[in-house]
Amino acid sequence: MQLRTLMVQLAVMLVMPILVVGVINRTKAMWAGRRGPPLLQTLFDLKRLLHKQPVYSQTTTSIFKLGPLVLLASALVAALIAPITGAAGPVSFAFDFVAFASLWGLGRVFMMLAALDTGSAFEGMGASREATYAALLEPGLFMALGTLAGGAGHTSFAQLLDVAPRSAGEVLITALCVVCLLVVLQVEGARVPVDDPATHLELTMIHEVMVLDHSGVDLAVIQFASALKLMVCAALVATLINPFHGASASWLALGVNLGLTLAVAVLVGTSESLVARLRLRILPRYVLVALTSGFLALLVSAARYGSGAAP
C-alpha cells in the first residue's frame, strides 16, 4: 500500500465522521427551524467524555471493557478496506468486502455481549433487536455486492464500486444498489426510520439502548466508532455514484467523493426530519427492502449479461 493512500485514508477516517454527524444534526435542526449545534460538536463531546471518570457495574466482566475497543478496532480496519476516498483503500485484496462485512459483524457481536454483560433487561432488548436486524441485512448487502462483482476481474471492493453506467440497465443496477446501501446505512448507522439516535426512550431504541451503561472513555470510543461506520456507509454510496472514481487516487475524485458523502449526510438528515420511525413489527419488512433491491439488481444483471454479451 502506498504511503500517500494510507495517509489520505487515515485523514478522511479521522475527520469525516465528525463532519458527517455534524452535517446531519445541522440539517435536522434547519428543518426544525433552529440553528443547531456547531459542526464539530461531536469532537467537543468526545473530548468531554475522555475526561470523565467511568463507572462500572459490579455485574460486568472484562467483556464490558473490551467490547468498545473491539468495536473501534474492527471499524477502523474495515474503514481501511472500504474505498471511501473514491479510489482503492490501502488494504485491498480479492473479496475483501466479505472481510469488511465480517469485521462489522465482529464489532457488533462484542457490543451485544457488552450489553448482555450488564444483566439488565433494557440492554438485552437492544442486543436482541440488533442481532435480528443485522441477520436480515447481511443477505441484502451480499446480494448487491455479488451483483456488482459480476464483471470479469472485479473482485476487490474498490473494483466493485468502480461502475460507469453506460446503459439504462446499468443505471438501474446502480440505482438498486444505492437503495440497498442506503438501507444498510440506516440499519448500521442507527438512523430513522430504523432507529432513533436522538430520543432516549428505551422502547424506541436499538443502538442507544445497548450502550446505556457505558461511560467516560468507553462511551467516547463507541460514539466515534458509530460515527465512523455511518461515514463509511455514506462514503460507499458516494463512491458508487462518483463519476470521477478510478483505481488511481486523484484530488478531483477525492474532493467530489467528500462532497457526495456530505450530500448523502444531508439526505439522511432530511429523511430523518420528514419520516417517522417505523414500528418494530414492520421493521423486518423494511430491512428486507435491501434484500429485494439486491435481488432485483441481480436479476437485471443476469438478464443483461445472461445472453452472453460482455459486461
Place this chain on the structure above:
Amino acid sequence: MTLISIAAACLLAGAVFALVLRSNVQRGLASVVSQAAATVCVLWVVIPVLGGAPELHASLNWSYPVETVAAHLDALGAFFLSWSLPMTLLGTIYALGYLRPHFSSRHAGVHFVLLNLTSLSFLTIYTVESAFVFLLGWEIAAVAAWLLVIWDHRNQKVRFAGFNYLVSTHVGLFILVAAFMTISSRTGSMDFQSFAPFLQTPGALRDVTFVLLMLSFALKSAFFPFHTWLPRAHSAAPAHVSALMSGVIHKAGLFGMLRFILLLGKPEPWMGWFLIVLGWLSALVGVLYTTAQRDLKRLLGYSSTENVGIAGVGFGMGCLGLSTDQPALVALGFTGGILHILNHAFFKCLLFYAAGAVYRSAHTVDLERLGGLARRMPWTSGFFLVGGLASSALPPFNGFVSELLLFSGLLGSSADAGMPRVMLVSAASVMAFVGGASALAMTRAYGMTFLGGPRDSSIHTEGEVGLAMRIPMLLHTLGVVVLGVWPASGLLLIGHAVGLFTGGAIPSQVTSALTSISGLGALLLLVFGGLVLLRLALTRGMTARQHVTWACGYTGVTPRMQYTSTSFSLQFGVMFDAVLVRLRRQQLPQEPFPRAQGHLHTHCVDAVERRLFEVMGEGDTLVARTAGQIPESTRVSFAAGLVVIVGLLALLLTGTG
C-alpha cells in the same frame, strides 16, 4: 502400512487393559496411553503422505469371505486420519475429568474400550479399499457411538435417544449397502478402485447410485432433512461423546462424499447443484434451529447441521467446477469445503467441551436457568467465547478462512452468466444470512450462559473444572487461533488432498487469499493492541467507580428481569414460524386471586422429527381411514380411481415408449 497395523494392535491392547485393570482411573489412563501410542504411529505414516510422499498401498491376506483386503492411504485419507485420532485422544483425556464423579460407582472400562474402538474404526474407514471392510468399519463406528451415547442408560430418555440414533444410522447403512451392491453387481468386485470405471461412465444407473450414496452419507453427517437423530443424541450423550460424534465420527460421511466424488471423475452438472441445494438447506434450517433451542448441547448439535451444510455447499461448488471444467471453482470449492471440515472439528469439539464443563459445574445446560458463569469459570468462558466467534465465521478465527474461500468461489465470475450465476449469488447471500443468524445464536448461547446474573437462583456453581477438562479445550483453542491467524498451516494439511481434485496444483487465488487473511488478522490484532495501550494511557490516574447497573435508573432490578434465551431470539424466531415449531405446555392462573400455582414451559421441537413420528405412529391409521372412505364417499372413490388410471397409463406409456 505396518505402522497402521501396529497402531490397531495398540488400540486393541489398550482396550483389553481398559477392561482388566482394577481402578477406573487406571483404565482411563490405559486407554489414553494406547491411543497416544496409536496416534504417534499413525502420524508417523500420515505426515509424509500429506507432505507429498507417494500414496501407500498394501494388501492383507484374510480368509473367507474377503480373500485379500486392499488398503490404500492417499492424501485424502491421510488428512482425515491426521486429526481424527488426536482429537479422539483429547476426548478421552477430557472423559477422564468429565466422568470422574461416576468413577466410584460405575465400571467405566467399557466406555474407554468403546473410545478405543472408535479410533480403530477410523483406521479402517480411512484406509481400506474393500467396500466390505469399509462397511465393517462404518458399523463399528455406529455401534460404538450408540453405546457411548447411552452412558447414562438408567434414564429412559437417554435410552430412547440412543435407540433413535441406532435406527437412523442403520437406515443409512442399508442405503449404503444398496448402493455398494448395485455397483459391485456391475463391476464384479468390492474394491473401490474397481468402482471407478463404472462410476465414470455416464448413465441412469450411475445417477441412481450417486443419489443413494449421497443420501446415505448425508444421513451419517446429519444434513437436513436426515438430521432428526442428531439433537436428541447430542443432548443425551456425555459432552465428550457429543464432541467426538459431531466433530470426528460424523465427518466419515463427508469423507465418503469426497471419496466418491473423486471416483466419479467428471460428474454431471446436476450432481453439483444437488449437493449445493442439500448443503444450502442444511445450513439454513440448521442455523434457524440453533437460534431457538434452550438446551445448550442441542443447540450445538443443530449448529453441526449448519456447518456440514456449509461444507456441502463447498463440495457442490467443486463438483460443478469439475463438470464444467472451471479449475478456479474446483480449487476454491474443495479447499473451502475440506478446510471447513477441519475448522469445524476444532471449534465444535471446543464448544462441546465447554458445554460439558458448564454441565459439570452447574449441573444443567438449560439456557433459561443459567447466567453469570463467567466470574466463577473464567477459563471455560474464554474458551467458549473463542469457539463461538469461530463458529460465526468472524475474523481473526478459523471459521472466517473457510467462509471467505467459499464466498470467493460463489461470487467470483467463473460461473456462467445467467441462471447459474443467479443461483450462486443467491447461495452466497443465504450463506451470509446463515453467518448473521449464527452470530445471533452464538451471542445468545454465550451471553445467556456466562454473562449477566443467574436466571434461576437455585443453581449452584462448583467453580472452574479440573485440568483434565481444560487441557483439551486449551489445545483446541490454540488450533482455532493458529488456523485463523496463519491459515497457510491449514493449507499444509489439506494441500495434497485438494490436489487430488484439482489435478495437482493449488491455484494462486487460494494462496493469495490465505496470505491476505493472515495480513488482515495481524492488522486487526495490531490495531486492537494499540487501542488497548491507548486506553490504558488515557485512563492512567483515573480510578473507576463501581456501582450497580444503571439501565436508565431503574433500581429494583433482579436477575429474573434479564432477557432470557427465548425472549432474545423471539423476534427472529416468529418470522420463521413455519420451520420452528414451538411446543407450549401451560397452566396459567385464571382468577383475579389465583390459588393454584401456574406454570409455562416452552420447547422448540424438530419439525421433521415430529412429522416423521406422526407418519410412523399414525400413518397406518391415516391410510386406513382414507381407504375406508373409498366405499362411502363418491368424491374420494373418484379421486382414487383417477389416480389408479393415471398411474396405469403412465406405466404403459413409459413401458412401451
